[in-house]
Amino acid sequence: MRNIISFKFNPSKLKLNKFIDFYGYCAQWDQNIYIYGQTEAHKVHRLSELLSFILFNHDEECLIVIEGSGIPETKEYISKHLSGVMSA
Numbered sequence: 001m002r003n004i005i006s007f008k009f010n011p012s013k014l015k016l017n018k019f020i021d022f023y024g025y026c027a028q029w030d031q032n033i034y035i036y037g038q039t040e041a042h043k044v045h046r047l048s049e050l051l052s053f054i055l056f057n058h059d060e061e062c063l064i065v066i067e068g069s070g071i072p073e074t075k076e077y078i079s080k081h082l083s084g085v086m087s088a
Contacts, residue, residue, distance in 0.1 A: 002012070002065040003068065003071035004065060004066065004067065004069050004071065005065075005066050005074060005075050006063055007063070007064055007077075007078060007082075007085045008061055008086040009061070009064065009082070009084065009085045010061060010062075010084070011054045011055075012060075016051060016055075016083065016086055017023060018081060019051065020047065021081065021082070022082060023044075023047045024047075025077055026066060026068075029068055029073070029074065030068060031067060031068035031069070031070065031071075031074065032044075032067040032068055033050065033063040033064065033065075033066055034064070034066075034067070035050065035062060035064050035065075036062060036065070037057045037059045037062050038061075040057075042063065047051070
């Protein structure tokens with residue numbers, strides 16, 4: 001069984017450089033990233049997909065789900081580097 005963590009965030013309140021670093025962190029663990037808005041959902045395959053979703057999504061609340069190994073470390077990374085997220 002795979003490990004999963006999720007968190008909610010407001011796309012307009014977090015800086016893009018934080019998401020670039022976050023994507024790189026998840027990529028080194030080979031984790032799957034899923035992002036959900038009110039009307040759309042995507043499995044993120046490339047950094048450009050994540051950034052595009054964040055830039056062009058106008059929802060006040062989005063959900064990111066991370067699946068894979070290293071979830072305890074990822075949870076620690078999120079709490080340390082992504083202040084402003086709401087844990088789901």
